[in-house]
Amino acid sequence: MKKQPHLTAQTKQNLIEAFWALYCEQRIEKITVKDITTKAGYNRGTFYEYFTDVYAVLEEIENALIPELDELPPVSLPTGNLGMPIDAFLALYAQNEKYYSVLLGDKGDPAFASKLKNAIKPSLMRVLSEKPGMNLTELDYIIEYTLSSMIGIMSYWFKQPEPLPGDELFKLIHRLMEQGVMKQLSV
Amino acid sequence: MKKQPHLTAQTKQNLIEAFWALYCEQRIEKITVKDITTKAGYNRGTFYEYFTDVYAVLEEIENALIPELDELPPVSLPTGNLGMPIDAFLALYAQNEKYYSVLLGDKGDPAFASKLKNAIKPSLMRVLSEKPGMNLTELDYIIEYTLSSMIGIMSYWFKQPEPLPGDELFKLIHRLMEQGVMKQLSV
DNA sequence: TAATTTCCGACAACGTGTTGTATACTGCAA
DNA sequence: TTGCAGTATACAACACGTTGTCGGAAATTA
Known part of the structure; x- marks a missing residue:
């Protein structure tokens, strides 16, 4: 039977x-x-x-929410330059918003953020390490830095009662990544 | 008695x-x-x-590890310019390394990161909002972005079997905040 | 010695994970 | 199509461990 x-x-x-x-x-x-x-x-x-x-x-x-390799955000920018695919991250997050915002929230699972980062990291590493003269150890820290800020700001965004419009957030993140935070703050 | x-x-x-x-x-x-x-x-x-x-x-x-207002890192840079006091964060983390690295790690408490951010945020807000023409909502997101990346990279740092020397990490973070991540990655 | 603090042993209630059993479904033969 | 056998699915009951709360014993101080 x-x-x-x-x-x-x-x-x-x-x-x-x-x-x-x-x-x-x-x-x-x-x-x-x-x-x-x-x-x-x-x-x-x-x-x-x-x-x-x-x-x-x-x-x-x-495990169902950890993106598979083939669903991962494309890592090359339209311009052909390398960089962080911000829009792909936003899309990935938005697609699973309901789950991500809980798992990454205050009552969520602290290990989930690591799982997520570790799933995304290899493909970023692979592509970004192609830049000539790139220090791999340093790249590792840069990716960790970036993914942390992305996850942090996205979780915060979804937690807000009146969130910023999506395109404004996108532009803000873009500016912060292109120019750095200091430029936005110092006089 | x-x-x-x-x-x-x-x-x-x-x-x-x-x-x-x-x-x-x-x-x-x-x-x-x-x-x-x-x-x-x-x-x-x-x-x-x-x-x-x-x-x-x-x-x-x-609660014993949440910095009191008077222990908080000073928010004005030596230059007189505004910005993120990276060295003060590093010092704060290093001072409580033993506890922070566990609480912020994979088996730690997801709410602790928020507690920490919320304790630090107000004083940063107060000082940084003095910049003329600063959008408060945007500033809020920028601070959240920055604190997330700081906490993320510090936790990662302490988790490494052979961590980067402290001054190198400091210089790297500084560069990322001054110039943005993209500049470090794109060709 | 008397008063009070500090610590302990015992209790009922609850949650866990397992095991044996009843019910319901499926495929096959008549 | 009908009836039967076999199995999957869901359930009830069990022993065990943990929880939080008693009342009481031991230790300390004046």
Whole structure:
């Protein structure tokens, strides 16, 4: 007899969605298996047919949100110059806004930011290291610096009650990356 | 009869230190009250004389690490120009390295970065908003952008097995802030 | 010695992960 | 099409560990 992929996939999805609804409101340590199954309408034991524990649900969600290599933002600018593909980052973030803003927020998972950075970093490294005379160690720090600021400002953006229009944010980030922050601040 | 402040302060400190030793190795949700008291050499019940739960210990540690207004880095540069006091940030981080690198790391507390930013932000806002024609909303985003990158790169720095020398990192950050990242990358 | 603080042992309630069981579905043979 | 066997799916009950809260014992001070 075959499995019933429809049914089980649905059950799993129901559990995931119940988990996510709870995770949006509270820290993961406060979420019990009972909370999840009650919300999803199952027996507590059923949960263990699909996940080993509460953290496994989070991990599954996170892994689905780590961009695959082929979905990664293109790293070459239209001009042919190298640089950071800001618009691609914005698009990636906006596409998964609902999840990213929670996972990267104050009640989220501190490891997720690292996962995200580590998924994006290699392809950036590969392309940007082509610049003649580029110091690889330094490049590594520059990328880390940039991804941190991108993730930071995007999370902040989504957290605002009245966010800046998207194109203004884009222009601002562009200016900061092209000219540096100091130029925007000093007299 | 008087309290015995020495004794109780010592007990509390012992509990805090036992907690921290555990927290450095594992996520907070895996730490039980029993683990802490066993490590510190007390009965489990004693813990509740000092803290309401495991999270209260972390909160106490965090609050001691949030810089007070008067310890905050000075915001005016030696030149008299406005800008980000990079060296003061580096000093602040280095001073509390042991705790910051754990709290801001992958097993740390995602809310701590926000706490830190929010503690630093007001004084930066106050000084930097003096620049004539400065847009406050924009300034807010710029500061968020900058603090994110600072925290990100510092955490990364401390995580490296063979970190860049401090002065080199300082020079790099300075260059990135003065000239922007793009200039460092594009051909 | 008396008063009070500090610490401890025991308790009920709750959450966890596992195991054995009932129900419902599927494929196949008649 | 119908009935049956086999299996997937969901459930109820179990033992165990953790939590937070008691009342009481030991230690300290005046």
